[in-house]
Structure formats: C-alpha cells, structure tokens
Amino acid sequence: MQAFNTHTGVGIPLRRSNVDTDQIIPAVYLKRVTRTGFEDGLFAAWRADPSFVLNQPVFAAGSVLVAGPDFGTGSSREHAVWALLDYGIKVVVSSRFADIFRGNAGKGGLVAAQAAQDDVELLWKELENAPGTEVTVDLAAQTISAGSLTVSFQIDPYVRWRLLEGLDDISLTLRHADQIDEFEKSRKKFLPSTPAPGAGTAARTPSR
Amino acid sequence: MGRTMAEKVWDAHVVHRAEGEPDLLYIDLHLVHEVTSPQAFDGLRQAGRGVRRPDLTVATEDHNVPTKGINLPIADEVSRTQVETLRRNCDEFGVTLYPMGDAEQGIVHVVGPQRGLTQPGMTIVCGDSHTSTHGAFGALAFGIGTSEVEHVLATQTLPLKPFKTMAITVDGELPQGVSAKDLILAVIAKIGTGGGQGYVLEYRGSAIRALSMEARMTIANMSIEAGARAGMIAPDETTFEYLKGRQQAPSGAEWDEAVQYWKSLTSDDDAVFDAEVVIDAAELSPFVTWGTNPGQGLPLAGRVPDPELITDEAERVAAEKALQYMDLTAGTPLKDIAVDTVFLGSCTNGRIEDLRVAAEILDGRRVAEQVRLLVVPGSMRVKQQAEAEGLDQIFVASGAEWRSAGCSMCLGMNPDQLAPGERSASTSNRNFEGRQGKGGRTHLVSPAVAAATAVRGTLSEPGDLRQPVVAG
Structure with a gap:
C-alpha cells in the first residue's frame, strides 16, 4: 500500500445520498478472478446516463469524489473499494459512511474523509461553479482545500496513522514477523501439516 | 477464574x-x-x-x-x-x-x-x-x-x-x-x-x-x-x-x-x-423449516404458523413475506406440503452416517413418482465408502440419482439447481430466497426426514412410513 500524505486532483461532485455498494459496483462484476480491473464496473448503471458526472470530460479524470451522506451502504463486497481505487479515486468525501465500507476503505488504501454536510455543500458549490477545480486533501492536517475554501474532516486515528505510514493489514502484521517466527518455534510438534505438493499423493494431478 | x-x-x-x-x-x-x-x-x-x-x-x-x-x-x-x-x-x-x-x-x-x-x-x-x-x-x-x-x-x-x-x-x-x-x-x-x-x-x-x-x-x-x-x-x-x-x-x-x-x-x-441457553433433548422431535431463514423452523408434526399470532412486528412481517415466497397458507399441516426435489448432501449432512440413515429408510422402497431425489456425497471418499457398503445400489434402486462430490444444490453454483417455483426438502443449511436456484423454495430437514419425504412425496418422518404406502 502506498503511503498517503497529501493528494491533489480534480474534485467530482456526486450529489447523491445513500450510494450503496450495488450502485458502486453491481454484482455481475463480482465473478472476476482478478484483484484489479474493476474500474469498468464503477457506477456501471449510472454511467449509462450521458449526464452522469463521470461522463462529463471535465470530471472524468477526477480523483476526489465528494458524495452525499450514507456512502457505501448495503452489501459488504470489498469490490466497491477496489472499483473506486481502480478507477483512480483516492479520496471519498461524505458526511456519513457505512461501517463496513469505511473498514474496507481503510484496508484498501482509500481515504474515506468524513466532513460536515454543510462543508460538503460548500465543496459541491465550488466544484460546480468552477468545474475542473483541483482539490487538495491533506491527511496529516485533516483538511480539504478547493479554491479559496478549506474545510476539515474526520478519520479514525488508527486508520489515519496506517494510511500515513502506508501500512496495509499485512504490512502491519509483518512488523511482528519476529514474534511470528518465535511463535512457530514453540508450536506443538504433533500438529498436522498438509502434504507437500508432489509428495507421493495423487493430489494436483487432475484426471481430466 | x-x-x-x-x-x-x-x-x-x-x-x-x-x-x-x-x-x-x-x-x-x-x-x-x-x-x-x-x-x-x-x-x-x-x-x-x-x-x-x-x-x-x-x-x-x-x-x-x-x-x-x-x-x-x-x-x-x-x-x-x-x-x-x-x-x-x-x-x-x-x-x-x-x-x-x-x-x-x-x-x-x-x-x-x-x-x-x-x-x-x-x-x-x-x-x-x-x-x-x-x-x-x-x-x-x-x-x-x-x-x-x-x-x-x-x-x-x-x-x-x-x-x-x-x-x-x-x-x-x-x-x-x-x-x-x-x-x-x-x-x-x-x-x-x-x-x-x-x-x-x-x-x-x-x-x-x-x-x-x-x-x-x-x-x-x-x-x-x-x-x-x-x-x-x-x-x-x-x-x-x-x-x-x-x-x-x-x-x-x-x-x-x-x-x-x-x-x-x-x-x-x-x-x-x-x-447460557438450556435445552431438554427429550422434548425434541423431527424439525423442519417453513420460512426463508434457518430460524423459521417448527416440529414437523406442527402446522404452518399464522403470522397474525406473532406479536413481534418485525418477525410478523418477516413471516408474512416468507409465507408468500414459500407459497404456503397458515394452518396447513407441515406434513401436507408436497415437494418436487429432495437433496441429500452438503457440508451439513453429506457424510457417510447421513447416507447410511437415508439408505436404511429407502431400502426396499421407491421414491415417489413426481419427486427427484439427488444424493451427493460430501467427498469422493464418502462416495467410495458408500459404494463399498452398497448404499449406492439402494439409492439407485429406489429411483435416486447418485452423484459425485461437491457443494451442489446447497447453493446451486453448479448445474444442480431448483427451477423457479420448485420446492425442495434439503439436508443443507440455508433456506434463503433463491439459494438453491432462482425462485426455488427450500425446507431444511434431517437425512431421515429427507428420505421419508422422498418416498411419500410430502414432508414426512420415517414413522409415517409404517403405514402402507399409497401408490404414486
């Protein structure tokens, strides 16, 4: 996971509340076997509408999504975060996030910045009055700036620290690699292991 | 402590x-x-x-x-x-x-x-x-x-x-x-x-x-x-x-x-x-689900519940929706419910003992004409063991389909699915809407109830088979 310090990119005003994960990425895209390439599923239904914000060239390459309250509700699919990241979104600003989505965002390296709804309204105005305005998100200072406007946002301190350090769950755990090594030395000898590949079993030689 | x-x-x-x-x-x-x-x-x-x-x-x-x-x-x-x-x-x-x-x-x-x-x-x-x-x-x-x-x-x-x-x-x-x-x-x-x-x-x-x-x-x-x-x-x-x-x-x-x-x-x-929850084993009897979640279950000897009598509002609404999806009428004896398919298998009940129980009931009997009985062992070893014991012969002789191992109709990710509106008695673990196939209706049961149901064509327990079986 890349460390996140500040990010500057075009702001995308998404004037919708209750953006559920089925809207972010419909179930039909979940059958994939890869971890990347979900950008074409992002807001798939809405993108069929030519007036949808991401279909406007000035916003198409945006990276800071400013959305209405209750973003990310519904199904727990981690693909919702993957689709946003794959598309190039680095930050989602909303006045309220669904719990599971917020958790998944932190795991995936997407900043879920919780701002007051009044401030979201101000950001929307700024982005709509001057389409293509760049937004700067400063994670250390917890501020969002666009034009002359600067507002603050909330984020869980532990998640913020992890994002600043660029530590995903696995990297965090690997900081305790010594303890894992140590633990493994003390594991009981009678515990089972799965047979090594090719060690005399018929496994892995499918009779197709 | x-x-x-x-x-x-x-x-x-x-x-x-x-x-x-x-x-x-x-x-x-x-x-x-x-x-x-x-x-x-x-x-x-x-x-x-x-x-x-x-x-x-x-x-x-x-x-x-x-x-x-x-x-x-x-x-x-x-x-x-x-x-x-x-x-x-x-x-x-x-x-x-x-x-x-x-x-x-x-x-x-x-x-x-x-x-x-x-x-x-x-x-x-x-x-x-x-x-x-x-x-x-x-x-x-x-x-x-x-x-x-x-x-x-x-x-x-x-x-x-x-x-x-x-x-x-x-x-x-x-x-x-x-x-x-x-x-x-x-x-x-x-x-x-x-x-x-x-x-x-x-x-x-x-x-x-x-x-x-x-x-x-x-x-x-x-x-x-x-x-x-x-x-x-x-x-x-x-x-x-x-x-x-x-x-x-x-x-x-x-x-x-x-x-x-x-x-x-x-x-x-x-x-x-x-x-802590305490349950008296002696009070239990064969159980079956009537609704669309595994908590919506009753003793098989009972009747389809009347949502009107449920005091908790959320539960009442859930029961109403479930009965509608399941196409069931309150008050119907559960044993009058006819099924199209019986599924014996899954990680819940696809082991050798489960197959033995079902085979014992099916031995010498026929699966009802309108019923499809699918027997899917939980693993290839279970399959092999069942065949060594001759259970596959009993299943096939009764009119069942004897299959290879997998999750199968428990969740219908493979071709083993219910058709829309079809009803099953299933030894699996989830009776959610559409779980076994879009529009499919699932009653969760034990292997013994599954086998008896396959023979009579309606939800049944082995005891019901003591009476002479009516042809059909």
Whole structure:
C-alpha cells in the first residue's frame, strides 16, 4: 500500500445520498478472478446516463469524489473499494459512511474523509461553479482545500496513522514477523501439516 | 477464574497482544477453495509476497464443480475459470490441491476432518462461513473474507477482535428418530438467526456427549446460521476414537502427547460464559423449516404458523413475506406440503452416517413418482465408502440419482439447481430466497426426514412410513 500524505486532483461532485455498494459496483462484476480491473464496473448503471458526472470530460479524470451522506451502504463486497481505487479515486468525501465500507476503505488504501454536510455543500458549490477545480486533501492536517475554501474532516486515528505510514493489514502484521517466527518455534510438534505438493499423493494431478 | 475452551484455544495462539490493538492470532490450518481465493492470490502477486506456510494450507474444488460428468471440462465458463484459476494459483504458490477427479476431492469441510487435519485445540480458517464445522473437534474455526484469506496466506496469522462465549447445554436423551440436524434447527429457532452474534458457542451436556463426530459436525456447521462466530464441542473419547489412525492425525508417542493436551482443553468447572441457553433433548422431535431463514423452523408434526399470532412486528412481517415466497397458507399441516426435489448432501449432512440413515429408510422402497431425489456425497471418499457398503445400489434402486462430490444444490453454483417455483426438502443449511436456484423454495430437514419425504412425496418422518404406502 502506498503511503498517503497529501493528494491533489480534480474534485467530482456526486450529489447523491445513500450510494450503496450495488450502485458502486453491481454484482455481475463480482465473478472476476482478478484483484484489479474493476474500474469498468464503477457506477456501471449510472454511467449509462450521458449526464452522469463521470461522463462529463471535465470530471472524468477526477480523483476526489465528494458524495452525499450514507456512502457505501448495503452489501459488504470489498469490490466497491477496489472499483473506486481502480478507477483512480483516492479520496471519498461524505458526511456519513457505512461501517463496513469505511473498514474496507481503510484496508484498501482509500481515504474515506468524513466532513460536515454543510462543508460538503460548500465543496459541491465550488466544484460546480468552477468545474475542473483541483482539490487538495491533506491527511496529516485533516483538511480539504478547493479554491479559496478549506474545510476539515474526520478519520479514525488508527486508520489515519496506517494510511500515513502506508501500512496495509499485512504490512502491519509483518512488523511482528519476529514474534511470528518465535511463535512457530514453540508450536506443538504433533500438529498436522498438509502434504507437500508432489509428495507421493495423487493430489494436483487432475484426471481430466 | 477458570477459562472456557474457546478462551484456552485463543490464548494458546496469541502471537502479539497490545493495548488498543486486536490480538494477532496464529492460524494452524488454512482451507482454500475456488470461489473466495482468486483475489487473495492476486493480491499476493501484486505485492510480491508468497504463501508463508503452504504446509499449513490445503485447497479443494467444491463450490462450482459439477456432480456428474466430472471427467468432462466444466461447461459453465465462470465456474471453469474459477477452478482453473485455483489450479494455477496452487501450482504457482506451492499449495496442495485436491482437484476434481482426485480421490481426496470433496467439500472443504468434509475433506479436513476425514484426513485427520482437523484436530482439537487448533485454529482453522477458510473463506467460507461453514468453517464452523471444524469446531466439532474442539477447534476454534471460523469463516473469513477475501482480504483476510490474503492476510493468512501471507502471514499465517489474523488480527482478531475478542468474542463473547455462550454455553448451549443440551441434557437428556434424544428420542428415537431425532437427529443432530433436528437439534440444531431447534436451537436456531430458539435463539434466532442473530442470537449468536459476537459469540463463540459451546455445545455441551449429556445429549451432545452422546453424539458421534459426524453428528457433532452437523451441529457445529450450523452455528453460523445462528449468527455465531464459531461453535465448539469439547473433545472426548469419541473425538479421539474418530481421529486415531487418520492420515494426518498424530501417531506413536506424539499421539499420547496430543491426547494429553486435548484433554486439557475442556472448559474449567468455574469458567463463566457470557450467556447460557438450556435445552431438554427429550422434548425434541423431527424439525423442519417453513420460512426463508434457518430460524423459521417448527416440529414437523406442527402446522404452518399464522403470522397474525406473532406479536413481534418485525418477525410478523418477516413471516408474512416468507409465507408468500414459500407459497404456503397458515394452518396447513407441515406434513401436507408436497415437494418436487429432495437433496441429500452438503457440508451439513453429506457424510457417510447421513447416507447410511437415508439408505436404511429407502431400502426396499421407491421414491415417489413426481419427486427427484439427488444424493451427493460430501467427498469422493464418502462416495467410495458408500459404494463399498452398497448404499449406492439402494439409492439407485429406489429411483435416486447418485452423484459425485461437491457443494451442489446447497447453493446451486453448479448445474444442480431448483427451477423457479420448485420446492425442495434439503439436508443443507440455508433456506434463503433463491439459494438453491432462482425462485426455488427450500425446507431444511434431517437425512431421515429427507428420505421419508422422498418416498411419500410430502414432508414426512420415517414413522409415517409404517403405514402402507399409497401408490404414486
């Protein structure tokens, strides 16, 4: 996971509340076997509408999504975060996030910045009055700036620290690699292991 | 203060503990299948990481596999891609795989125990909610999401938030013809599908101790249907007897050491559970679900409930919607409900004892003309064993279809599905809307009820077969 310090990119005003994960990425895209390439599923239904914000060239390459309250509700699919990241979104600003989505965002390296709804309204105005305005998100200072406007946002301190350090769950755990090594030395000898590949079993030689 | 079994197993696996952080737990066994693993392996590849302990990881193909024509390429493209991706990933990362056609292939939760990989006191995870099955051995076993699968592959550990403990005490003797499936359906009906949320359940009491390992697995398997994180049963002589001599169980001096340790895992007498539920085994009878979640169940001798009589509003609305989906009328005797399909199989009831119970009932009888009976062994070893005992002959003679191993109609990811509006009696674990096929209607039952239902064509228990069977 890349460390996140500040990010500057075009702001995308998404004037919708209750953006559920089925809207972010419909179930039909979940059958994939890869971890990347979900950008074409992002807001798939809405993108069929030519007036949808991401279909406007000035916003198409945006990276800071400013959305209405209750973003990310519904199904727990981690693909919702993957689709946003794959598309190039680095930050989602909303006045309220669904719990599971917020958790998944932190795991995936997407900043879920919780701002007051009044401030979201101000950001929307700024982005709509001057389409293509760049937004700067400063994670250390917890501020969002666009034009002359600067507002603050909330984020869980532990998640913020992890994002600043660029530590995903696995990297965090690997900081305790010594303890894992140590633990493994003390594991009981009678515990089972799965047979090594090719060690005399018929496994892995499918009779197709 | 004493500790519960779950707490003992947890404590024995803490790698790192710090204030304000989740405990980092070591994972003894990671089971893998084709549906929830591809993105996890892809994540490893992207980050340039390997599998830390391929020797504690094992994969099998189960969710997508067809149960007939298994030597042919899989016709469905998505299923084929997932299976082929698993094969490539296991090859690249050095993980042992039991592929379709292999003698060891089967449902992941049947394969682990039958090889002796599932042992008391272990931590076991899999990207599948029915991982709770392995708790029948006194292991702490639970389902995880795809990024957690990646985490375990990379580190063999998992950061976990603490849990609460619930004792489910079942004393007394189960009446004749009442099985573990009836017992667990009754437990879920009693505590509800959310009743176990945040808890590790421990099933205890004389009725539990009297159960075979396979019956215990049926119970632990469905812990998740009560919303629990895991379900456990203390290891005892029945557990040791089951494990002794299995391929991956300890042997020689290590066996004695292991048994000594396993015996120490039992909850202490002065351990305190956060919650306790008591059930009298003698009061139980064959159970069946009438609705669209596993908590909507009743004794088979009863009638379809009247939503009007349910006082809790949310439950009443849920019951109304369920009856509408199930196309049932309040007050109808449950035994009058006719089914189109009977499914015998799944990680809940696809083991040899389940097949034996059903075969005994079907021996010398015919499946009702309008009914399709699908018998799907939980693993290829179960299939082989059943064939050695001649059970397949009994099934086929009765008019049933005898298939190869897989998850099959439990979730209909393969071609074994209900058609819209079709009704099944199923030995599986979930009766959700559309679970067994779009528009399909599911009644969860025990293997004995499934077999009797197949013969009579309406929901039935074996006792109903004593009367002369009317032709048809």
